[in-house]
Amino acid sequence: MDFNDTPEEAAFRAESRAFLSANAEPKAGSRPSLRLGGMDTEAVKRCKAWQVKKADAGLAGLTWPSKHGGREAPAIFQVIYNQEEEDFTVPRGLFEIGLGMCIPTMMAYAQPEQLDRFVRPALRGEEVWCQLFSEPAGGSDLAALRTRAERDGDDWVINGQKIWTSGAHLSDFGIIVVRTDPNVPKHEGLTFFFLDMRSPGIEIRPIHQMSGTRHFNEVFFTDVRVPDAQRLGGVGQGWKVSLTTLMNERLAVGEVARPDVDDLVALSRSVVLNGEPAIRSTAVRERIAEWYARSQGLKFTRFRTMTALSRGETPGPENSIAKLVNASKLQDIASYGMDLMGEAGLVVDDDLAEAYAMFQSALLSSPSARIAGGSDEILRNIIAERVLGLPADIRVDKGVPFNRVPTGKR
Amino acid sequence: MNFDFSDDLKQLRDQARRFLSEQCAPAVVRRSLDRQETHAAGLWSAIADMGWIGAAIPESYGGAGLGYEGLCVLAEELGRVVAPVPFGSTAYLAAEAILAAGSEAQKREWLPRIADGSVTGCFALAEGTGNPDPASIHARSVGGRLSGVKWPVADGGIADVAIVVARDETGGIALFLARGADALRRDLTTVDPTRNQARLEFDGAPAERLGQAGGWELVQRLLDRAAILIAFEQVGGSEAALQMARGYAMERYAFGRPIGSFQAIKHKLADVYVALELARSNAYYGAWALSADAAELPLAAATARVSATEAFHLASKENIQTHGGIGFTWAVDCHLFYRRSKNLALTLGGAPFWKNRLVDLLETKNAA
Numbered sequence: 001m002d003f004n005d006t007p008e009e010a011a012f013r014a015e016s017r018a019f020l021s022a023n024a025e026p027k028a029g030s031r032p033s034l035r036l037g038g039m040d041t042e043a044v045k046r047c048k049a050w051q052v053k054k055a056d057a058g059l060a061g062l063t064w065p066s067k068h069g070g071r072e073a074p075a076i077f078q079v080i081y082n083q084e085e086e087d088f089t090v091p092r093g094l095f096e097i098g099l100g101m102c103i104p105t106m107m108a109y110a111q112p113e114q115l116d117r118f119v120r121p122a123l124r125g126e127e128v129w130c131q132l133f134s135e136p137a138g139g140s141d142l143a144a145l146r147t148r149a150e151r152d153g154d155d156w157v158i159n160g161q162k163i164w165t166s167g168a169h170l171s172d173f174g175i176i177v178v179r180t181d182p183n184v185p186k187h188e189g190l191t192f193f194f195l196d197m198r199s200p201g202i203e204i205r206p207i208h209q210m211s212g213t214r215h216f217n218e219v220f221f222t223d224v225r226v227p228d229a230q231r232l233g234g235v236g237q238g239w240k241v242s243l244t245t246l247m248n249e250r251l252a253v254g255e256v257a258r259p260d261v262d263d264l265v266a267l268s269r270s271v272v273l274n275g276e277p278a279i280r281s282t283a284v285r286e287r288i289a290e291w292y293a294r295s296q297g298l299k300f301t302r303f304r305t306m307t308a309l310s311r312g313e314t315p316g317p318e319n320s321i322a323k324l325v326n327a328s329k330l331q332d333i334a335s336y337g338m339d340l341m342g343e344a345g346l347v348v349d350d351d352l353a354e355a356y357a358m359f360q361s362a363l364l365s366s367p368s369a370r371i372a373g374g375s376d377e378i379l380r381n382i383i384a385e386r387v388l389g390l391p392a393d394i395r396v397d398k399g400v401p402f403n404r405v406p407t408g409k410r
Numbered sequence: 411m412n413f414d415f416s417d418d419l420k421q422l423r424d425q426a427r428r429f430l431s432e433q434c435a436p437a438v439v440r441r442s443l444d445r446q447e448t449h450a451a452g453l454w455s456a457i458a459d460m461g462w463i464g465a466a467i468p469e470s471y472g473g474a475g476l477g478y479e480g481l482c483v484l485a486e487e488l489g490r491v492v493a494p495v496p497f498g499s500t501a502y503l504a505a506e507a508i509l510a511a512g513s514e515a516q517k518r519e520w521l522p523r524i525a526d527g528s529v530t531g532c533f534a535l536a537e538g539t540g541n542p543d544p545a546s547i548h549a550r551s552v553g554g555r556l557s558g559v560k561w562p563v564a565d566g567g568i569a570d571v572a573i574v575v576a577r578d579e580t581g582g583i584a585l586f587l588a589r590g591a592d593a594l595r596r597d598l599t600t601v602d603p604t605r606n607q608a609r610l611e612f613d614g615a616p617a618e619r620l621g622q623a624g625g626w627e628l629v630q631r632l633l634d635r636a637a638i639l640i641a642f643e644q645v646g647g648s649e650a651a652l653q654m655a656r657g658y659a660m661e662r663y664a665f666g667r668p669i670g671s672f673q674a675i676k677h678k679l680a681d682v683y684v685a686l687e688l689a690r691s692n693a694y695y696g697a698w699a700l701s702a703d704a705a706e707l708p709l710a711a712a713t714a715r716v717s718a719t720e721a722f723h724l725a726s727k728e729n730i731q732t733h734g735g736i737g738f739t740w741a742v743d744c745h746l747f748y749r750r751s752k753n754l755a756l757t758l759g760g761a762p763f764w765k766n767r768l769v770d771l772l773e774t775k776n777a778a
Contacts, residue, residue, distance in 0.1 A: 001479065001698040002412050009411070076411075265772060279773070282766065289765035292772060293717040297688025300695045303413040310411050321684045377673070383683055384676030388656050391671035 003303070005080070006310070012077050016084040019057050024088035039093055039215070044170055047094035051125025061099070061123045064107070068119035076309040079302075097166055098122055098129030102175045104248040106194065109232035109241055118173070118194075130171035130197065131245065132219060134164040137407065140378050142177075143186045143239055144397075144405070147221060149178040149193070156180075156193065156231070158201075158224040164372070168217040169204050171197045175245065177238045182403040189402055190238030195226045211364040257330050257369065259358050261291045264333050267355055271340045278340050287336060294329055298322050324379045327369035334362035413694060419483050422476070426487040429460070434491040436743050442494035442604045443746065448568050448597065449606055454495045458527020463501050467509070472522030478700035482642045482693070489643030490650045492750045494604040496530050496565035498643065498757070502636040504531020507573040511585050511620040511628060520571070520587070532569035532590070533636075534560035534610055535629070541763035542633060544583055544626040549576035549612065551586045556617035559609065564757065566590070566608030567597040574610075574617065575629055584624035586617040602753035604746065633758050634711040638696035641711075644718035644754050645693050648686045648725040651747040655679055655725075655732040662733075675732060682725045689714070689721035709775060712768035719755045719764070726751040 005013055039047075054060040055069060062077045064070025071077070103122050107115060121127040138145035147160025158178055168174065174197050181189035197204075201224035206214040233241040259267075265288060268279035278284045301322065305315045337359035338345030348357040370376050384390045397405040415423070433453050441447050457463060466481040467473025474480070481501065488497055505524045508517055523529040537560055540546055549558020551574075558576055566572065569590045578584045592615035598607040656679060659670030669675050696714035699707040726747040730737040737744040755761060 001414065001694070001701065003698075005411065262776075265776060279769070282762070285769040286762065286765045288772070289712075289716055289768040290720070292768060293692060293713050293720070294688055296695070296713050297692045297717055300413065300691035301687055303411060304691060304694065306411045307413045321687055325684060325688070377677070380677040380680035381673070383680040384670075388652075388676075388679055388683060390656065390659060390676050390679065391668050393673065394667060394671060 009076060009080060009310070012073070013080050013084060016059065016081045019054075019059060020084055020088045020090075023053055024085075024090045027087055027089050039167070039170060043091065044094060046091040048125045050091045051095055051123075055124045060125075061119075064119070064123070068115060069123045074309070074312065076306060079306050079309060094128060094167065094170065095122075095125060097131050098127075098171075101131055101245050101248050102129035102173075102194075105175055105192075105232065105241065105245045108244050109192070110194070111229075127172040128167065128170050130165050130168045130174045132162040132165055132168070132174045132176035133242065133245075135161060136163055139164075140375055142242065143190065144402075145177065145179060145190070147176075147178045148182075149180050149191060149226070151180075151228075152225075154228050155225045156191075156228060158193075158195075158221045158226060160221050162219040162221075163207070163216070165204075165217045165219050166215060168197065168219050169206060173197055175232070177242050179402065180235055180238075183401050184236075185399050186397060186402045186405065187239040188236055190242070191235050192232045192238040192241035193226050193230050194232060195224070195230060199224050199226070201225075210367070211361075213365075257326065257362065257366075259330075259333055259337055259355065259362060261288060261295050261333065263355060263358065264288060264291065264337055267337050267340060267359070271354070273340065284340070291329060291333060294325055298325055320374065320379045320382050323369075323373065324376055324383075327366065327376065330362055330369055331366035334359045334366055338363060413698070415479060415483060415697075419476075419479055422480060423483045423487060426462075426484055427490070429456075430487055430491045430493065434493050436746065439492050439494050439604050439743075439746055445603055449496060449565070450494045453493065454497075454530075455527055457495060457497065461525070463497065463527055464505070464521075464525025465501070467505055467521050467525045471509075471517055472525040474525070479697050481639060482697040482700070485639045485642035486646035486693075489646030489750075489754075492604060492647065492650075492746045496532065496568060496606070498636065498640060499533060499565040499569065500524060500531040502639040503533035503632065504569075504571060504573050506635055507533065507585055507620060507632055508587075510632060511623045513621045516587070516618070516620060529570045530565065530568060532563050532565045532572050533632070534563045534566060534572045534574040535758070536560065536562060541759045542629070544629075547575055547577060547583055549574060550578075551576050551584075551617050551619065552579055554616060554618065555614040556586055556588050556612045557614055559611045561609035562598055562600070562607040563610050565606045566593075566610045567595055567606045572610060573620070574612070576617075578619065578624065582624050583626050583629065585620040585628065587620055588612060588615050588617040592616060600753070602749035604750065605753055630708075634708045635700060636758060637711040637715040637764070638693065638700050638707075640754055640757055641689070641693045641696055641714035641718035644722040644751070645686065645690050647747055647750055647754070648682070648689060648718070648721045651722070651725040651729040651744075651751075652679065652682050652686060654743070654747070655682070655729040658733050669732070678728050678732065682721075682728050685717075685721040685724050689717040692717040709768065709771040712764050712771060715764045716761065716768055719761050722747075722751040723755060 058071055059081060061070035062073045062081060063075055066072050099122060103119055106118060122129060133142060135145040135147060149156040149158045173194060175194045177190055177192050179189050180191040201222040203220040205218045207216045207218060208214055268284050269277050271278045273281050305319060308315050341354055347353050348360045385392055433456055438450050438453060442449060461474040462484050464473030465476040465484055466478050469475040505521060508520050524531060535542060537546055537548055549560060556574060556576060572588050572590055574586045574588055576586050593610040593612050596609045598609055600607045659675050660668055662669050692714040696710045699710040730744045730748060733744055736742055
């Protein structure tokens, strides 16, 4: 065993490091980016400027075809770049979905001339993409979605509602899965398109989240026309295309959200409990040790994934453990850190709060980490079925035409 | 990045798994469980013939020179089958103590005989209830004569030699080598009869000091190194318990369907899988630290130990739970894992000891 890069990997790591050192602020000692305010116009500008800089340096679209501005590098390069980027504060939050999910789906299903038109502007951050999947009636049960598309000449006409669409209000284009046939079982009646987010009939309403931010949106469709040429995959093949999108979720775990165990250690040293630093308490030490072991376990699981990537192997669904563990860990550490502060743990005022209020901020934002992008429950199903090979759930809607599936009141 | 075992070691693992599935079937473990024998003597000598005991002992001392990663691979497989043999006591502790502290003459005298299986070892640390602590050591060796009471000592009832943690003439802590036969020995009844535990009473028994080194640091260093190997046994046991639960959940029907199709079972076993993978990754880091003799070894060891203890506890108890009532019977093997899980969890200190040590090391590291 060793932690060494191959010569090619080492050269690429050095290249990434050099680029980041020249263009970004090191993270060490900086306050965490809390993103309390969501993404304002200035933040969008910063994200776009950063993306074009990356693209010019040949560090965007690392695994993509060179004719679209990519580098055709092995997947391990993306992991290496992400690792290096973790040490720097860079603008984030605008392109992850487009570059991570939408464009890869386009590359699998769109026509060559469409790729010529769309891939490069996305890669350079000139056009932003969103993913229109979830609906009020289709969350974990995505295939239960009800937004309709009906054929009208060379167009399709879309009516319905999407929800939890990250960044819809900032997006130029979107990918969407809709129901084109309600008379067949739910997975068989779906079709997939891409569309212009400025099409007439689209209305976007930001959702006010419990954390106080507005990052997700409701998107309403009223007689929105989409050309059939923008269909991705066959009519009725939308579920298969959706799975392509979902499988393209980022390989590498992004930055670990704060507060993490290091932040809890720092807090435990400064906060007093029973007359001494909290870290002297056996109870506190046990909790720190348990979370540290989990953090390290994830870190080294990622090293095992990198080893597989480095050998050109495809990492399996075992990767879904990272999000499952991290989300609850974040929620629990946030809550426990506040417990250590006593009643002052309630305070988020900048001048008074401990640790830049990151524990309080995470308390309110972490519930979404356990739901978005595959809830804890869905991830456990995936592990149980795809890793352990346990039987799929019994489904009462199996084989039933969609318009005859029971729906309930919510 | 190569955070995986080499192809050679994967072959060794496959070979060990095949060998143990034949030679260490549950029926073999049950002979110890039912107290028909203290340990599987036939299996132990076969293991010696395979060269496993000396896997990490240098070839110059009669070992196989496979290195510590090789020993980790074997530990995982022995843990998987709940092997009733004194492997850890001999290979992770006695041999390691002699390698770490013994004089050249002592290494030459003992290591080849340990490697070929003609000498079985044990590590006599504890003196009753409590976690590892220098203040608890009262055994003493004066003028080559050792006195004191050690219990519990894993495999103490069957070991030919005991490495005894005791005080020297000056009151300092050191390691002494004594013959098992020179102690008054009593086998102990424990929650895991598949591994021998004994009380060893030394009353002026002849004992030779291992080298000149001493101090609690030496003892702790041995504990750290052994902790990584024990973590691999725990990982192997966790995986076996998870596979057993999975197999039963696929076959057992209730309410007209396999119980493995209920989310209550699926999510439980998914949680076990997550704990197991975290433990495995932490153990791998420990394997790297052992084989590289890295400065990170103590923290890696404590982390691996905490992680693997949690995983095996979860895997073994949820295996019983998945089985339901049949899992609570003597006849079904669930309790072999449950017993061994607790045994390994307490070996060389329980979770509170290792968690505290982990944070000690974390504080030192952050201060540096």
